[in-house]
Amino acid sequence: MKPRAVWNPRDLLSAGVIVLTFFLLWELGVRLLDMPVYLLPAPSRVILTLFQNTSLYAQATALTLGEALVGLVLGLSAGFLLASVLVLRPGLEGGVMTLAILVKSTPMVAIAPLLTLWMGFGVLPKIVITALMTFFPVLVNILTGLQRTDPALLDLFRAWHASRWETFIFLRLPSSLPYLFAALKISAPLALIGAVVAEWTGASGGLGRTMWLAYTNLNLPYLFAAIFILAAVGMFLYQFLAWLEARAVFWQVPRQD
Amino acid sequence: MHLEIEQLSHTFAGRPPRAALAELSFAVPSGQFTAVIGPSGCGKSTLLRLAAGLLPVQEGSLRLGGQTPAQAGAQRRVAWMAQSPALLPWRTVRDNVLLALRFLPAGHAARLSADEALARVGLSDSANAYPFMLSGGMQQRLALARTLMLDAGLWLMDEPFAALDELTRERLTHELLDLWQAQRPTVLWVTHHIQEALRLADRVVVLSPRPARLILDLPVDLPRPRPESSPAFQALLSRLRAALGLAAAPAEEGA
Ligand SMILES: Nc1ncnc2c1ncn2[C@@H]1O[C@H](COP(=O)(O)OP(=O)(O)OP(=O)(O)O)[C@@H](O)[C@H]1O
Ligand SMILES: [Mg+2]
Numbered sequence: 001m002k003p004r005a006v007w008n009p010r011d012l013l014s015a016g017v018i019v020l021t022f023f024l025l026w027e028l029g030v031r032l033l034d035m036p037v038y039l040l041p042a043p044s045r046v047i048l049t050l051f052q053n054t055s056l057y058a059q060a061t062a063l064t065l066g067e068a069l070v071g072l073v074l075g076l077s078a079g080f081l082l083a084s085v086l087v088l089r090p091g092l093e094g095g096v097m098t099l100a101i102l103v104k105s106t107p108m109v110a111i112a113p114l115l116t117l118w119m120g121f122g123v124l125p126k127i128v129i130t131a132l133m134t135f136f137p138v139l140v141n142i143l144t145g146l147q148r149t150d151p152a153l154l155d156l157f158r159a160w161h162a163s164r165w166e167t168f169i170f171l172r173l174p175s176s177l178p179y180l181f182a183a184l185k186i187s188a189p190l191a192l193i194g195a196v197v198a199e200w201t202g203a204s205g206g207l208g209r210t211m212w213l214a215y216t217n218l219n220l221p222y223l224f225a226a227i228f229i230l231a232a233v234g235m236f237l238y239q240f241l242a243w244l245e246a247r248a249v250f251w252q253v254p255r256q257d
Numbered sequence: 258m259h260l261e262i263e264q265l266s267h268t269f270a271g272r273p274p275r276a277a278l279a280e281l282s283f284a285v286p287s288g289q290f291t292a293v294i295g296p297s298g299c300g301k302s303t304l305l306r307l308a309a310g311l312l313p314v315q316e317g318s319l320r321l322g323g324q325t326p327a328q329a330g331a332q333r334r335v336a337w338m339a340q341s342p343a344l345l346p347w348r349t350v351r352d353n354v355l356l357a358l359r360f361l362p363a364g365h366a367a368r369l370s371a372d373e374a375l376a377r378v379g380l381s382d383s384a385n386a387y388p389f390m391l392s393g394g395m396q397q398r399l400a401l402a403r404t405l406m407l408d409a410g411l412w413l414m415d416e417p418f419a420a421l422d423e424l425t426r427e428r429l430t431h432e433l434l435d436l437w438q439a440q441r442p443t444v445l446w447v448t449h450h451i452q453e454a455l456r457l458a459d460r461v462v463v464l465s466p467r468p469a470r471l472i473l474d475l476p477v478d479l480p481r482p483r484p485e486s487s488p489a490f491q492a493l494l495s496r497l498r499a500a501l502g503l504a505a506a507p508a509e510e511g512a
Contacts, residue, residue, distance in 0.1 A: 152339055152341045152343040153345065155306075155339060155343070156343045157360075158311055159309050159330065159335075160360040161333070161360060162360045166360065170359075174347050177347075250347075251346035251388075251389050
């Protein structure tokens with residue numbers, strides 16, 4: 001789980017080459033096979049659509065990203081608080097985890113339209129779905145992190161007669177930081193998906209709404225433009241988290257010789 | 258603080274159960290420096306963990322100044338140093354030392370300041386470094402500083418010099434004896450280094466392979482510092498080697 005240096009020139013170059021090759025093959029394939037645009041548009045066409053509708057896409061992206069981030073923060077807070085309670089009061093773990101697994105096993109695709117029905121086309125149902133989707137990975141990861149504290153360090157705190165609360169603040173919490181980032185790196189893309197799925201079931205705006213409109217009109221360049229944006233935003237989020245992780249969990253940086 | 262160990266047995270549950278200590282008895286008078294030697298896996302760390310209150314006493318009794326380990330520990334009369342350095346990787350060297358003071362109840366003070374303690378083990382230059390930047394021996398010295406600075410009546414030290422080279426060992430031996438002579442705590446010093454035990458301790462207790470029993474209780478009545486070349490030192494050395502089942506030939510290396 002060592003955070004690697006992100007955005008280093010060599011990785012960036014190889015990633016660029018791979019993505020570019022992929023787009024080139026796609027473009028070539030579409031042109032050579034004379035693929036109709038309602039089945040698969042060429043990437044050049046998609047990017048053109050994107051640039052012709054920048055303000056539309058910018059607005060939709062801002063809305064979806066906003067929903068995703070608010071939901072992520074809520075899911076993160078809830079998962080974190082619950083994990084902390086379970087560590088400080090271990091007796092509760094069995095019951096609460098059963099409930100949490102129940103929530104996790106419920107297909108969100110089925111819940112989303114219900115929430116839209118109850119809460120309307122506004123942002124609220126999107127935020128709820130996103131929070132529900134991110135809550136579980138956060139809970140499980142942070143709980144694991146809080147519980148897998150180095151036994152040697154736990155012994156030390158016991159020998160010092162530190163209280164349960166002091167042990168939590170000074171030992172368990174900082175040692176769970178790598179797990180928090182693992183949770184975030186799983187949850188951030190999930191939050192984005194959650195927001196889009198919720199919008200798909202009915203919304204007044206957002207990338208999911210744009211995609212749904214494009215899909216019903218078989219306007220594939222529009223649809224793919226939204227997909228491109230989602231992929232780019234997801235990747236940016238992930239890289240940002242990796243960058244943050246390398247700074248926050250600095251002690252896991254491998255020793256330099 | 259005197260230490261009384263009587264008929265102390267300890268068995269780890271499991272399949273099969275593992276006996277670590279078997280009816281171990283010995284007493285350490287207040288202020289005595291006792292080295293504990295025994296083969297790897299015989300139960301030395303278990304003994305220290307029992308005394309530190311980290312394991313419950315199952316059978317027999319263990320009294321620290323007349324108190325149970327839990328009572329003595331709650332009054333911060335015991336300082337325990339683990340076999341692994343057990344450092345907090347997100348805290349600097351100085352902050353690692355300072356943390357030990359945080360949990361002292363009101364009215365308890367440390368014997369040394371953090372910077373003094375670091376100076377004693379030769380880590381002043383690294384006070385602002387993080388543990389992952391230290392070598393194994395430096396990490397061990399940091400753990401040593403953290404333990405020695407506490408004003409405890411009993412030092413439970415689990416192979417504190419194990420990762421150190423001979424030079425550093427020599428230097429720290431002076432520092433340690435200095436501190437010990439100033440404070441006169443009772444010391445239980447686990448080591449697998451026979452010469453080290455003879456250089457430091459008032460007495461060497463030799464344990465058998467697991468489960469640990471007492472096989473030799475050797476007083477070391479030599480004035481410090483103790484040159485290894487002296488005939489008296491060599492005589493004690495061969496007695497220890499014999500008890501541990503090692504060849505009688507005088508050798509350069511440790512266990
Ligand atoms: N938690 C545990 N569960 C089961 N067995 C254990 C446990 N801890 C220690 N033991 C066993 O008890 C015995 C004594 O262990 P201990 O750590 O006290 O040995 P030691 O004398 O300190 O060895 P070393 O010199 O290698 O540090 C060993 O055989 C070990 O396998
Ligand atoms: Mg040991």
